[in-house]
Amino acid sequence: MSWWIARSTHTLSQHVPAEPDDVREFYVDLDNIRLVHPLIVSVQVLSRGETPDGYDQTYRVVDRIPLGPISMRITYRARLLTRADGAVATEADQWPAVRLRGAVSFEPADGGTLLVERITVAAPRPLAATTARQAVQAHATMLAGIARHFESRG
16 A cells, blocks of 8 residues: 555445346446436446356446536546346546445345445545545435436336
């Protein structure tokens, strides 16, 4: 670990009125996530491969990052590792040395799904607080958007 990189961990959750398999299927397709994530502008599938315990998929993602009154486009790679047991691990690596790692679970709860996302944000110290705040806000908005998506279908 470097003194230059700060890390923070955050847990977000959202009740979604749909079955866990349906929520998971929606979540692991970044074309869907683009519709509910406030920063994502576009996604492109780069690769998909089978693993002994499921599959992994890598995307090229373009985000629009707000910087005060202006915004800046950032292109990065995101990877989702989807296990056969339903767990999902996420990775996103952005410039400059920003890393998001996540563990996502989809548990049956109250006639729907409790979607829980645990994310760790690592970023250079001068960017760490802003990066973590934006990541948490964007992911909370994303989870709420997933719930709205399923509410509108019901």
